[in-house]
Amino acid sequence: MKRLVGISLYPIGLLLILVATLAFFKVPVRDGLGLLYSGAVGDRFAWSRMAVKSTPMLLTGLGMVVAWRGGIYNIGGEGQFIVGGIFGGTVARFAVFTSHPWSPWLATSGILVACVAGGAAWAWLAGWLYLRRGVEVVISTILLNFIALQFLGYCCSGPLQEKAKQVPLTDALPDEVMLPKLSRQMDAHFGVVLAIMAALLIYTYLFRTRAGFRVRLVGENPRMARANRIDAGRAKIQAMVVSGALCGLAGGIEYLGMSGQLGTGFSQQWGFLGIPVALLGGLHPLACILSASVFGALLAGAENLARYTPTGSTLVYVIQAVAVLGYVGIKAYRDRLPAVEA
C-alpha cells in the first residue's frame, strides 16, 4: 500500500506541475490541459505526432543509457546526432544527387549506415580524448557539440548546399529514398519501428552479451572489473561508440523519416532530451520506450498548445524542466525513506 502511494506520487506530481506551469503563465488551465491531451493522443494524427516525437528521444536516450551504464557522462548526444546527419547528407550527395543515383533501397540504407558511423566517430573522438589525453568526457562533448553545430552550418551553406545555392539547406531527398510512411497525411514513419527494435537490441547487448556485461561492470564496479582483468579503457570506448552510434542513428532517422534535408536547426535539442529520457527510464533500455513516450506525448501536446496559445513554445521547456526536477525530487525523496525502499 505504501509503495502504491509512493508510485502514485509521479502522475499526481506531473499533473500538478502541468497545472502550476499553465496557471503561472496565465494559460487557462482546463483548455491548456485539453490542448496538451488532444495534441498528444487526441486522434490518430496526434498518435502519429507523439510517435515521431518520441523516436529521436528514444534513440538518444538509449545512447545515454549505454554510456552512463559504462560510467561515462556523454552529454554530446547533440553533436553526435548532428555529425550523423552530416555524414548521411554527404552520402546522399553521392548516392542520390548524381547523374547515376543508387537504387532507392540501397541509398536509404547507405545513408542510414553513414549516419550511424558519423555519430559513432564523433563519440569515439571524445572517448579517445578521454583515454589517451585525459580530457573529461563532460567537457570534450560540450565543446564537440558546439563544433558540430557550427560545422553543420558550414556544410549547409558550403559543400552540402542545395544545387541552386540559394538557401542554407541541403537538397531535399526524393520521397522514394525517405523511410516509408503510414500515410501521406501523417508523419509516422518506419523509423519508429527501427527505434523500438534498437531498444530491444540494446537490451540484449547490455544484459545478454559478454561485451555488454563488461561495460556494465566497468561502470558499476571498476574495482571488480579490474580484478577480473577487464580492459576498462576498451570497454569505455566501446560504450561511447555504441552510444554515439545510437545518437547518429537518431539523426539518420530524423533525416530520412522527417526532415529530408539538413539545415542549421536540424537537431531540436534531441541529444539533450535523451538525458531525461534515460534517467526517467531508470537507465533501462526497455523502460526508455515508455519514458520516451511520456516525453514524446508532452512534446506533441506542447506543439498543439503552442499552436493555439500565445506563450506556447517557450512553455514546453519549462514544463519539461519542471517535470524532470519533479521526478528527480520525488525519486530522491523516496530513496531517503527506508520504509518505502524496502
Added chain:
Amino acid sequence: MNVKHLLILCAAVFAVGCGSGNSRDEQANGSIKSVDAPKPGEEFKVALLTPGSVFDSGWNALAYDGLQEIQKQMNATVTYKESKESDIPDDMRSYARHGYNLVFGHGFEYNKPAMKVAKDFPDTVFMTSSGGETAKNVGAFRFELEQGFYLAGYLAGLQTRTGVIGSVAVQNYPSIVSTLKAFEAGAKASNPACKVLPPVYFGTEGDVTGAKQATERILAERADIVIHQANAAAQGVFDACKEKNVLAFGSNADQNSNPSGVILGSAVIIAKPAFLELAKQVKAKQFTGGIVKFGMDKGAIDFVLNPKLADRVPVDQQQKLKTVAADIKSGKIVVPEDKF
C-alpha cells in the same frame, strides 16, 4: 519496478487528458484563442508560422505585426507559432485540418513543405515569404527590402568621412545576404571609391554581446557607418556605434527613435498593408497562386531618415536620395536581388 512506475505514469497521462479534455476533438480546440470568435461559417482564420520568436524586433516581428493587422481589420481569428524543420508540415496540416483559410510561412524554408501539404488541403491557401514554387493554393510573396538597403548604402556612401562602411548580421541567411549586397551596391553607386567591409556574422540569435563585439571590430577598421541585420541583438550594434560616436542604420522596423540616438535612418518593411492585401485576396477567393513582390512601388518598403539627425544630411544629399528613391519606384533603377 521502474517499468511499473512508468506504466502507471502513462496511464495517468491519459487519465489527466480524459478528465480535463471532455473528449473534445481537435477541431473544437481550433478556436480557443479567439475569445469572441465570429459565428462558424463566417469566420476567417489565419495562422502564421515563423522561424524564430515573433518578438525579435526584426524579421519575425514584422510578420506578427501584419498578422495583428489582419485580426484588427478583418475581424479574423489569428494564431501564430514558431515552427522549424520537421515540425513545419505537421503544423501546416494541423492548421489546415482546423479549417484555417490562410497559413503564412514566414521564410524560404516553408515553401517546399507548403507545396507538399497543399495538395491535401485545397481549401486552405499557403503563403510563404520568398521561395520559388507556387501552385493553385500556394503562393509566395517577397519583400524587396534590398531597395531600402540600397538607399541606406547610397546615403552611407555620401555620408562617410573615412570612406569605409560595414555591416553586422546574425547569420548568412539568403534574405540577409541579399540585402547586404544591395547595401554595398548602393554605396558604390554614390561613392565608387568607398570601401565596403565584408559583413561580420556573430552567429547566435539574441547574442547582443557578440553583435557589439562584431560592431566594434568593424569600427576598428575605420568604418564610420554601420548597417545591421541583427534582429533582437541590434541594441549591441547601436551601443557600439554610440560609444565610438559614429552613425548606424536601423533595419526591418523603423528604429530611428532608439535611445542610443545614433540612427541616421532605417530601411523598413511596412508589412501591415501587404499582409492585409494578401489576406483580403484569399478571403475573396481571388487568390490563384503566384509570386507577389512588395517593393517601394507598392509602399511596402521605405527608407526613413531620422528627423532628429536630419540636419546631418545636407539638402543636396537629401535631394539625391529622393531622386534615387523615385527611380527605384519607377523601375529606372533596378536594385540587385538574390533569388531564393
Added chain:
Amino acid sequence: MEFISLLQYSAPVALAAIGEIVVQQSGVIDIGLEGSMLVGSYFGMLTCLATHNPWLGLGAAILAALLLTLLFGVFTVLLAADQVVVGTAVNLFAMGLTSALFRSKFGGTMQLISIPRLGAYHGIDLIMVGMLVSVPAVWYLMRRTAWGLAVRSCGEYPKSAEAAGFSVYKLRLQALAIGGLFAGLSGAYLSLVIAGSFAENMTAGRGFVAIAMVTFGRWKPHFAFLAALLVGFADSLQYRFQTYGWHVPFQLMIAMPYIVALAVLVLVGKGTAAPGALAQPYRMDK
C-alpha cells in the same frame, strides 16, 4: 585599449569560470551555470529598467542567479540527485522561464530593450576590477584558508570530510552560493555592462564555455582566467578575420574558440587536478 576590450569580452566567461572552480572543488559540477547566468541577465535587466538604477539591477541579477544555483543545490546536494540531469533541467527551465516572461512583458512592441549601464572609467568598470581581484582572492580562499581546505576535501573524498566533522551538505551549498554569486555577476555583466540590453538566450552558450575553461585551467583560478582570456582572444581574432574578408566560412571562425579550447586540453593532456569526487552525488549517513 585592445587589452581592456579583451578583458571586457572575456569577463563573462572568466567570472563564471572562477565561480565554477569553487563549486567543482567541492565535488559538484554545475551544468546549470548557463541557466543561472541567463536568469541573472534577465532579472538584472528587468530591475534596472524598472528602477533606472543599474546597481539595483546588479543586486537583482546576483539574487536571481543565486536562487537558481541554490535550487540546483537542493536537488543535487540535499537530495543527492544526478548533477548532469538536474543541470540540464535547470538550463531548460531558465531558458523557458526568461523567454516566456520576456515575451509576455515586452512582446509585440517591436522595441529593443535599452537600459542604463554600470559606469566605467576608460572601459574599466567595477565588476572587471572585482574579477581581477577575485582571481588571487579565490586562490587564497581555496588554498590558504581552513574553509577552502574543507571544501576541497569534500570534493576529493567527502567521507573523510565528514569524518573530520564537517558537514558535506553545508560546505557544498556554501560553495554553490559562491558559484551563484559569480554566475549572477557574469549574467549582469552581459546585460548591464556590455550590452545595456537583453535578448532571449543572450548568454549564447558562454556558461558551457566557462565550464570547459575550468577543466582547461586545471581547477586553478589564475589558469582558468588565462584560459578565458585565450578563448576570448581567439574570439576577437575570428571577428578580425571576418572583417579582413578572408574566404574562410564564418561558421568555422565562430567554432574557433571551441577548437582552441579542445586543442589546448589535448595538449595539456592527462591531469590529476580534477577533484576526485567530482559529479558524484553524496549521501550523508544518518
